[in-house]
Amino acid sequence: MALLELRRVTMRFGGLTSVSDLDLDVDPGQVVALIGPNGAGKTTAFNVVTGVYAPTEGSIRFAGREIAGRRPHEISRLGVARTFQNIRLFRGLTAAENVRVALAAAKRSGLFDVLRPGSWRRQETTLCAEAVGLLERLGLSHVADTAAGSLPYGDQRLLEIARALATRPRLLLLDEPAAGMNPSEKQDLGALVARLRAEFGLAIVLIEHDVRFVMDLAERVSVLDHGEKIAEGPPEAVRRDPAVIEAYLGAPDAGGAPA
């Protein structure tokens, strides 16, 4: 059974249909790439899955449970984590705090845990240790105590991934994680995604403009255009699909051809 199942999902904003009749399956441990020109509805698809918007129509099942229209924090607690295209870190908190807050949220420690003397200190120690561990795995230990807002761009993207991982997800949605990175950073990111999948057994959906980048990474590529899925399959096949080439060439200023 698929971990994530979208069936005929449609999202309309007033008269604008951003996602139309979308079907999408993601199996446990699978890496899927979602590509498409600007405005194709990729981010909107993520927003609908994570509960930022309730879909106008359609069903979304995660691990067998219907989640369409559930609140974002509930969906997160079920095991769906994400990053944002326009990085949304807690800029005033340090890198370590960004991770710790997500760890604590996953543990659901409430007001009264914080005020109880004994359990609180124990928990504090564990959380700090876990945060250090996670930052280390993403190569961010050296900036643990730097305010997230003043980190270099690439580190911010990585920190967002670390924060998402801290919620212990089974599905990770990455919205253009490589945007703004130089080729060598991109390569590192690719390696990281592969490693995360192996180490955490995660299913990953990633949005990307550059088909080359997802070639070795994704088992499957789904292509959106004007809210509709126009192609789906192994990267090689999708890359040669005339409909896909047309979609990219038809909108020359929209992210370039899928080289």
Added chain:
Amino acid sequence: MSSKRVAAFALVAIVLLALDAWLPSWLNPYYATIVTRIGIAVVAAVSLQLVNGFTGQFSIGHAGFMAVGAYTSAAFSVYVGAGWLESLLGLLPAPLARSLFYPLVLASGGLAAAVAGFVVGIPALRLRGDYLAIATLGFAEVIRIAILNVDAVGGARGFSIHAAEHPAADLRFEGFGAVYAVVVVTIVVVARLVYSSGGLSFRAVREDEVAATSIGIATTRIKVEAFVVASFFAGVAGALFAHSEGYVHTNSFAFLRSFEIVVFVVLGGLGSITGAVLAAAVLTAAPELLRGLGEWRMVLYSLLLIGTMLLRPQGLLGNREIDLGWLRKRFG
């Protein structure tokens, strides 16, 4: 509880008791009143800091919750507590009886305000930014005017905290021991809430609500929690105020009082507990210290306020703390 913690508590208690016993004998009553008022202002400011500075919500109706606490505790004292206190006084030495009784009074004020905070917070916290601000202000005014129309607590005449049927029970509590005990508790609780991992959610909500929900934080719940805790302490502050004055009137809780508390919080630095303490202390003492200037004093006070804000737009301390390490080590 570790022995270190017990020692810390004992130390604080002893210091406060000593202050209570000795200060009145050498401090002139006028200054004593100022010291008490500073303590009350600090409690109000630090608790509002939780909502405005740390959770990023913008409430300008804190005085409304002080009013709830002041009036509830006063009514409790007069209609219920006086009898209890009288019986206690028959059993125990007066200082002991009174110090056992007073926490009940304060708790009644705090709990009532917390309930009010919950009732107001649930609908109001759906609003954002300035709409939330004006709604909290509106709620505070409605609360105040509602109290004004309750005859059992004196209505427009104000309410004297004095029970005619129990003449032996003096319901006025002027000592600063209790005030500063509450100050310590407020600071410790708020500091621990916001500087522990669990409490990071408050600041996460302030920084980015969308991102906060994406990691499983129930933002509305966090906001309501902050609001309820802050209201609780505002209520306790109101109770302290009522019982140190021995008389309450709704005029003490009009929106100017709410503004004053917001000023403490912003001038001290949003997101700084020690900043709020500092600003509350300075701005409460200032009008009194400027008394020599006669009628120009409030003019100077307002100029001071404008000038400070122009020179330090981020507040006196920004979002930093004085001596954070100390706070963390002791209570963290």
Added chain:
Amino acid sequence: MAEDLLQQLVNGVAWGGIYALIALGYTMVYGVLKLINFAHGEVYMVGAMTGYYAARSFGLAGAPSLLGLVATLAASMAVCALLAAIIERVAYRPLRSAPRLAPLITAIGVSLLLQNLGQLVFGADPKFFPPLLESRNVFEVGKLSVSNVQLAVLGTAILLMAALQWIVMRTRFGRAMRAVSFDAQAAALMGVPVDRVILGTFVLGAVLAAAAGVLVGLTNPKIDPLMGVLPGLKAFVAAVLGGIGNIPGAMVGGLLLGVIETFVSGYLSSTYRDAIAFVLLIAILLYKPTGLFGTTQTEKV
């Protein structure tokens, strides 16, 4: 009964016109700066005080005339315009790039300053505004009456609001103001002199508040340095009711508030009069979190 109702309505509309004039200043400033200008109520107070002194020095106290009213309005508007310009330059402009709450605190500071300076300069005791018009009923049917004062108040308010509407919709300045309200950064890039527009907005709001101060002197002659506090706050409530930042919203909100307040004090109890503004506010915000005419802005994720 019906006459009585109509009478209350007339009184309420006249009173609401005053709220609307003040509310416009809040809403326009909020539009361009996203600032709640808490000192605005005090500008209105200064308007009333200036009107008082102007009318007396023009020798109008014993000789009511329409011309006198116009002269008084003009004097009061000029003083308030200058005051608002000074406030903007000194207390708000230096904080343009500061955290959002900083100018709010200086606004509270300016408000306190004007209240206390007012008590020093004008004295804390109430003054009585000279009758600029000889009050008589121009319209009487049974118990229903409309006085020339009420007509003058309403007429002036309507005239000013029409003028404002014209300025905002038809002039270069108005266009610039709307552009800054919509997106200050983009407006600046397109060459709109944002600072001048903001200054102009403050002045425009102050002129309307000054008029409100004089008009209130006609209907409720007792004025004092703290008179701006509550009406200022309620006018702000009126602006929020209509949807803050929205000019027609402020007009409707002001009128609505005036009418409802009058009805409440007429039919219920005047002790609830001051609460009703806030009850109404809460009720409307809970139903429509951005006010009657406000638009919801969804954040792009």
